Each structure stands twice: as structure tokens, then as C-alpha cells.
Amino acid sequence: MARYPGWPKLLNHALAKSVGPQKQNWNRMTRRAEESTPILVVPYMWIGDFVRCHSVVQVLKARWPRRPVDVLSAQLTAPLLDYMPDVRKGIVWDLPRKSLALASHYQLAQRLRDEEYGAALVMPRTWKSALAPFLAGILQRTGYAGEARFVLLNDLRWGERKIERMVDQCAALALPKSAPLPPAWPMPRLAVPAAEIPPWRSRRGLDGHLPVVALAPGSMAVSRRWPIEKYGALARELTSQGVAVWILGGPNEKDLASQIVAASEGRARDVTGNDLREAVLALAAADVAVCNDSGLLHVAAATGTHTIGIFGPTSAWHWAPLNPLAAVIQADTQLPCRPCHQPTCRVDHHLCVRDIAVEQVKRAVARILPRLNLRIAN
Secondary structure (H helix, E strand, O other): OOOOOOHHHHHHHHHHHHOOOHHHHHHHHHHHHOOOOOEEEEOOOOHHHHHHHHHHHHHHHHHOOOOOEEEEEOOOOHHHHOOOOOOOEEEEOOOOOOOOOHHHHHHHHHHHHHHOOOEEEEOOOOOHHHHHHHHOOOOEEEEEOOOOOOOOOOEEEOOHHHOOOHHHHHHHOOOOOOOOOOOOOOOOOOOOOHHHHHHHHHHHOOOOOOOEEEEEOOOOOHHHOOOHHHHHHHHHHHHHOOOEEEEOOOHHHHHHHHHHHHHOOOOOEEOOOOOHHHHHHHHHHOOEEEEEOOHHHHHHHHHOOEEEEEOOOOOHHHHOOOOOOOEEEOOOOOOOOOOOOOOOOOOOOOHHHHOOOHHHHHHHHHHHHHHHOOOOOO
8 A cells, every 4th residue: 555645644534534433424524425426337247237237227326316326347348338318427437357456546536626525325245345435435335245345335235145037136235225126127228329330330341221130149157158150140041031140249259249140151141240330330230139148138229139048057046137138048957956147057067058049039030020020040
């Protein structure tokens, strides 16, 4: 800490806000925080979880229409904020995942202090995620107890592990303490302006006359990936019947996209890119999206595109988007190990995804396209 001269002053300022007269001043602090001061949402930084946080933003705006809501974001997820209604702005800051990086937390805290936030909702249970809001002296810091955060947070919530779904865990933080969960949450929404689609298609050289099915073959968890050869077979069948197929993803999906393009005899198009905005625009432009249980499944559903979700080791009830899906695809095989929610298959057979047939997914696509006045051969 000695290398950062402002650190002790910032730390003392945060401690003064959190201990000592805190109990006596809590009502005054809460009243001040609830008047018109901005709110900071600190979400999980995985793409799907980040999309889920838009439900939290909407709950906050319903409670406090006059209070601006900002969202802390990593560079990866920042493009999503441009399409999230009710978000004033993003605070884009990449904090290292595997180190404490006190200097970076200190600099972020200084940035947060400039915004004069009255409240922060800290969704992750880690100690590090609450550090910058604490150092910034944000008056009300809400989050679940965990990793000995009793000083860093001053509106501690309990019982997170009794709530099964992550969306319920996160959105409950936007409610008053001990409030019952509502029967439904506002659905996440990514509002992509129609005017952005034509120039994007022109820039990517994409024909605008055919029905479009977007494929998202990636996932952070290998166990959730439908086999790439089946994606290739689906692309080959669809393109042979006059459907444009786009393969989406980031740099890590480039090889997967190449394999699918090859399997389609070059007719599918690789639209992977380094910027998540490319996937957002592609999904908004597509007629149908076929996605593994991944971040892009949530993006697709939030754009309003007709979305087919492929679920192997995970339960759709736990992890599917709140937005309605056009179809949930699961293996017909009954497996005692499913759902396991594990990133790798514990019994090393991956049958929960391998047994999903290409015909199952093609039938789901074929049911959707006629509703859009688009046709596919049976």
C-alpha cells in the first residue's frame, strides 16, 4: 500500500463510513441514498449472467424511477450496455480474476467516488468484488454474506444458498431486506435499433434475401457443447435448403466456425469476431438462433430473436433465460447423472449432449420459420 500515497486516506475514509457511528447514522444514510443518488450494480461478468442483471436494473428503476443506474462492466461485456434500456452508463474496468491487484481496486474506487453513488448492489459473493465500493465510501453496500465481508458490506443479506436460481439470488438484492420473491421478474431486454442492422450486414457482406439461422456452437463449459460435427450437419442441411447460416462467437470459436463452414461445403458464413457487438447485431438480425447453454443464448433471447436452446448437463429451469425460448432441446435418453451442472462430464461420456439428434434441432427450426412466413423443406 505504501506505493500508492492516496490509499491510506481512501481506506480511512471508507472505514469512517462503515464503522463507529454507522448504526446511529444508518437511517440518515439510507434516506440520503434513496433520494436521487445514483446506484451502482456490480454483476457477475460472464456474458449470460451479465444479461440477467438487466432484470435487476429494471427492478431498481421500478422502485426508484428518479435514480440513475450504472453497471460495472468488463471490456468483454461492455457492448451489451449500449442496448440495455434504463442503464445510464457503464463503468468499464477490467479487474484481474486471479490476483488481488490492490492498485487496480484503489484506482477503481477513486473513479467510483467521483460518481457519488448512494448505493451499490454487489452480486458476486467474493471479497474482491466488494472492495472498490467499500473503498469508495458508497453509503449503502448491499450483498450476500460471504468470504468475511462484514466490514465491506453494510446491508448484508442472508439465505442465498436457499434460493435455487441465480436470477432470483441476484434480483432479490434489489428488493427490501426480507421481502418475498415475486412470482416473476422483468425479462432482460437488449434493444437493438433496426437502423444498425443494414450497415452491419453490408459491412460483413451478408445477403439480406434469405431466411437466417444463427448458430452459436461455443460455451465456456465443454460439457455444454453440442458436438461440432452435429452443428456441421445441421448447417449443411439448412444451407442446402435455401437457408443462410451464420456461425457466431468470439476468437475462441474461430476454429469451430471453420469446421462448420467446411461441413456446409462453404455455404455457411463465419461471422465470429473480437467484439461482442458483432454477435449482438447478428443475433438481432437473424430469424432463428440455435445456441448451447451459453452466454449467447441469453443474448439471443434478450434481443427477441426466436431462440432454440440446447441443454445437456444443465437444467433449463435453473439456467435458461427468463425470456421465453422458442424450443428447449434435450436428449431423449434418460440419464441418472443429469442434470449435473458440471463444466466437464464426470463419467466422461457426454451422452446428455451427444444423444441430441440433428433431426431434433432441424425440426424445431422448421416449426419456427413458417410462423415467420419463411419456408424450409421437410
